[in-house]
Amino acid sequence: MEKRVEGTARYPFSDSASSSLNFELMYALAEYSHEPMALVGPDNSVLFVNQALCQLVGHTKEYLLQEGKKAVIDSTDPRWALAVQAREEVGFFKGEVTVIHKTGFKIPVEMSTRSFTATDGSSYVSVHVRDLRPEKEVQQILMKQRKDLEKALHDLQLVLDSTADLICTFTPQGYLLQINKACIARLGYAPEEMLGKHFREFLHPDDLAKTVAETDQVYKNNFTLNFKNRYLHKDGSVVHLSWSSSLFEEENKIYAIARDVTTEFAVEEKHRQNEAKMKALLQEGFDMICIIDQVGYYSFVSGSARQIVGYDPEDLLGYNAFDLIHPEDVLRVLKDLERVVAGPAVQTQPFRFKxxxxxxxxxxxxGVNCFQNPAINGIIINSRDVTERVEDHFKLERSEKLYRSLFENNPDSIYSLDKEGYFTSVNAATVACSGYTEEQLLQMHFGELLPPGAEEEAVKEFRRALAGESVTSETTVLTATGVKLDLAITKVPVIVNEELLGIHGIAKDITQDKQQQQLLESTANRLNTILGSIRDAFFTLDKNWCFTYLNQEFEEAMQVKKQELYGKDIRKVYAAEEFGSFLAKFTRAITTRYPVHFEEFSQKLNKWLDVSAYPSEEGLTVFIRRIDERKKVEAELKKLSLVASKTVNSVYITDEEARIEWVNEGFTRITGYTIEEVKGLRPGDFLAGPATQPEAVSHIRQKLSYDEPFVQEVQNQNKYGEVYWSKLDVTPIIDEGSGGGKKFIVIETVITEQKKAEEERIKLTEELLRRNRHLEQFTYIVSHNLRSPVANILGLTSLLCSNQNNQENQEGLTMRLRQTAQNLDYIIRDLNEMLSLQAGILDNREKLNLPQLVEQALQVLPTESCDNINVQLNGIEEIGSTRSYVTSIISNLLTNAVKYRSPERPLSLTIKAELDQEKEMLCLSVQDNGLGINLEKEGKNLFGLYKRFHFHVSGRGLGLYLVKTQAEALGGYVEVESKLNEGSTFKVWIKNN
Known part of the structure; x- marks a missing residue:
């Protein structure tokens, strides 16, 4: 201030005391301006410099005022002389000059000087300076960037002119704006021939539609990559181009680069043709060509595998061939594989492949070993299906063996005759049947075995066979012992290459058959009796739909006589308009050769009928049973089912394994699941809510094994994630229809509201208990803490009223009385705080701004305690709680941290907030580095009323009691971590909703 007064006295700029204040103000503005300033007097001495100028040149103000202009002027800069000359001639100057820094460094500045006359007639010069260094640096950077840009543009133009790819720009309408010189080599046109023209003028006509569509995609997606189309060269040839384009909306241009892929296209086309040929060879050939490694895993399979073995190539890739070879052939093929791996090509014997x-x-x-070929690196397997050839060979071999087996081992007599009727071959059965030896028969004529009178007929049949006709007849022959046998003989001519070689004969002994024929007739009579005794209506049809049999039940049910229906077509007996559905199902049975069973109501008979029809080679067998009584029972069950399906409660039926078989509409309405979604599932696997533990589900399933009804409450969760409580009434039943299997009927009643009421009742009980505990605490304070100061006050007042006290004693008694009254006031305040706490639980919850509450609590802390406070709210802005409680909790925790700080180190506080979204809980924590608490010793009394652990600090032991009580009132709890002389962390969890 003294310098400012001295300076002011030097400047005759005011001629009255009233302008002194204005001058002081202008002086202050100049002094503290960011622009360097100076004032030069009439004698060219420096009268004033501001702080900005001192900082610019590095000198002190006193030095500059003493040395003047020579301290800063660059004497080597001729522009200073021009500046002085210009100011003297026109009164002002503005231009660039150089000033000298204290270190000798030259600083370019823009200087502005102006001459003016003071009230006393003296001339002064004001000097304003602007540091040009930042501007110079920016100019240098811009100059360098400009040169770099010009060089980059020059290089880019060289690239554009020398690149083999077409580079061009289009308007959104498709007109060429720019194109590089590559168009000459690629399309034969000079750039000026193409500019301003539409791309369609050069496009192949067949590619117009797809090019327009791809252009639309450029407008939609702003780019396209590797789009291929064809353009026409100036000479008429076709050029294949691959385009990559980008739309720049701000420039309203499409930038495109096209690469000539004509050569690549020709190569690809030839490759595609070769590939198509090879693919056709591999897919349509008769051989399956594969590549396997040395242990049999497929690495390539031709498409012909689909025709040969039915597998798609990808089905076999990575699969081992030996897994599909018949087990009996694996060892032999493995040996062949070992031979191939050893080197030579191997042709395998036929083997079986699945x-x-x-x-x-x-x-x-x-198999051919091609491991030396890197492109194959395996064994080429060329496989052909020879099933038909092998099976033909087996058939031929089997036919020969079968013929010999049939001939030698046939139980019937088989023999051969030459054209004269002599035996040429006989089997063992013929020898055994005739009683002659094989040698004897081969020398005999067949007529020698015939009894007298049978030879003539036998010769006629022999001649018919020689004429090419197969003949079957019954004949009697005589054995070597004279026993007569009845034979059924079939004679077949043997013709080879249209030449008759003889006769094959097959003779079957029917002697016993003849004897049993009579038994069959009697058996048929008994069968008719049995069929007639069947209680169900029963009839049979032949292949022509004609009745062949019907029993008495059918006669009575249909009011007909069997004699009237035998041999008649059922379709003509019973009209289609009355029995059409019956006849249709009989037709299906006969056509499909598969039994049918159905239930049908006959309007004609006014009866429900259960019908079973069994097709056979002979025709159709039909059983009909009346089921009127059963249908009445089913109708009743249907009504009961309708009642169950429409009931409000959820009803479902499970099998013995607790898997759902049926649910009603109530189940779908409550759970959201349909029968199709849950059939076969266990309810506990998809309905159990968050509170239903797996142990509870296992307990319910254990109850199901007791075969006793039971009731169980569970928490469920529907299809949409909504949680609800249910009461399950489970009843086991025996399913007679499944042979005594067990089922369970479950009636589910939603009891969510009842559970909520029960939870409210529990909460209310807990609240009453809590209030009772506080009331007991309140009573304790009244009976102990309050009575003591009251008794003291009464005693002290009685002493004051005594005439024995002098003035000095009265003053002491008055001070003690004041202290006792103050203690009583503290206790009454505590009681008031507790009563407020009791009433506060009824406060409405509201949305609170947590950062604001923390800030308010911090503002009331002592200033010296706020040096190192770290607030980490983790982005939590708004919480739902009771304002008074949250404010009290934060305030008490912070006050305790400040009150019990360590004298050995500065206080450090961390206030943190965290959310547990799943539990809807908020954790407020305060961490300090204060005195700490010995939790092992004092932990059980930490939150007690009037409990204190550091007695060198004033306090009543009420704060932590309030924190714990308020946290519990907000549905939470308090956690403490503390070490003596290290600090404490209090974490308060409260409900956030």
């Missing part, structure tokens, strides 16, 4: 349909096909394979 097709995709599970059939065994005979395959003939040639």
């Amino acid at each position: 097709s995709k349909e599970g059939q065994w096909k005979w395959m003939e394979t040639k």
Whole structure:
């Protein structure tokens, strides 16, 4: 201030005391301006410099005022002389000059000087300086960037002119704006021939539609990559181009780059043709070509596998071939594989290979070792299906063996005759039947075995056979012992290459058959009696739909006589308009050769009928049973089912394994699941709510094994995630229809409201208990803490009223009385705080701004305690709680931290907030580095009323009691972590809703 007064005295700028204040103000503005300033007097001495100028040149104000202009002027800069000359001539100057820093460094500045005359007639010069260094640096950077940009543009133009790719820009309408010189080489046009024209003028006509569609995609997605189309060269040839384009909306241009892919297209086209040929060869050939490794895993399979063994190539890739080879053939094929791995190509013997349909096909394979070829690196397997050839061979071999087996081992007599009727071959059965030896028969004529009188007929049949006709007849022959046998003989001519070689004969001994024929007739009579005794209506039809049999029940039910229906077509007996559905199902049974069973109501008979029809080679067998009584029972069950399905409660039926078989509409309405979604599932697997533990589900399933009804309450969760409580009435029943199996009928009643009422009742009980505990605490305070100061006051007042006290004693008694009254006031305040706490639980919850509450609590702390406070609210802005409680909790925790800080170190506080979304809980924590608490010793009394652990600090032991009580009132709890002389962390959890 003294310097400012001295300076003011030097400047005759005011001629009255009233302008002194204005000058002081202008002086202050100049002094503290960010712009360097100076004032030069009439004698060219420096009268004033501000702080900004001192900082610019590095000198003190006193030095500059003493040394003047020479301290800063660059004497080597000729522009200073021009500046002085200009100011003297026109009164002002503005231009660039150089000033000298204290270190000798030259600083470019823009200087503005102006001459003016003071009230006393003296001339002064004001000097304003602007540091040009930042501007110079920016200019240098801009200059360098400009040069770099010009070089980059020059390089880019060289690239555009020399690149082989077409680079161009289009308007959104498709007109060419720019194109590089590559258009000459690619399309034969000079750039000026193409600019301003539409791309369609150069596009192949066949590619117009797809190019327009791709252009639309550019407008939609702002870019396209590797789009291929064809353009026409100036000479008429076709050029294939691959385009990559981008739309720049701000420039309203499409930038595009096109690469000539004509050569690549030709190569790809030839490759595609070769690939198509190879693919056709591999897919349509008769051989399956594969590549396997040395242990048999497929790495390539041709498409012909689909026709040969039914597998798609991808079905076999990575699969081991030996897993599909018949177990009996695996060892032999493994040996062949070992030979191939050793080097030479190997042709395998046919082996069996399982097709995709599970059939065994005979395959003939040639394997070639190609491990030395990197492109193959395996064994090429060429396999052909030879199933038909192998099976033909087996058939031929089997036919020969079968013929010999049939001939030698046939139980019937088989023999051969030449054209004259002599035996040429006989089997063992013929020898055994005739009683002659094989040698004897081979020398005999067949007529020698005939009894007298039978030879003539036998010769006629022999001649018919020689004429090419197969003949079957019954004949009597005589054995070597003279026993007559009845034979059924079939004679077949043997013709080879249209030449008759002889006769084959098959003779079957029917002697016993003849004897049993009479038994069959008697058996048929008994069968008729049995069929007639069947209680169900019963009839049979032949292949022509004609009645062949019907029993008495059918006669009585249909009011007909069997004699009237035998041999008649059922379709003509019973009109289609009355029995059409019956006849349709009989037709299906006969057509499909599969039994049918159905229930049908006959309007004609006014009866419900249960019908079973069984097709056979002979025709159709039909059983009909009346089921009127059963249908009445089913109708009743249907009514009961309708009642169950429409009831409000959820009803479902499970099997013995607790898997759902049926649910009603109530189940779907409550759970959201349909019968199709839950059938076969266990309710506990998809309905159990968050509060239903797996142990509870297991307990319910254990109860199901007791075969006793029971009631169980569970928490469920429906299809949409909504939680509700249910009461399950479970009743086991025996299912007679499944042979005595067990089922469970479950009636589910929603009891969510009852559970809520029960929870409210529990909460109310807990609240009453809590209030009772506080009332007991309140009573304790009244009976102990309050009575003591009252008794003291009474005693002291009685002493004051005594005439024996002098003035000095009265003053002492008055001070003690004041102290006792103050203690009584503290106790009454505590009681008031407790009563407020009791009433506060009824406060309405509201949305609170947590950062604001924390800030308010911090503002009331002592200033010296706020040096190191870290607030970490983790982005939590708004919480739902009771304002008075949350404010009290935060305030008490912070006050305690300040009150019990350590004298050995500065107080450090951390206030943190965290959310547990799942439990809807908020954790407020206060961490300090204060005195700490010995939790092992004092932990049980930590939150007690009037409990204190550091007695060198004033306090009543009420704060932590209030924190714990308020936290519990907000549905939470308090956690403490503390170490003596290290600090404490109090975490208060409260409900956030």
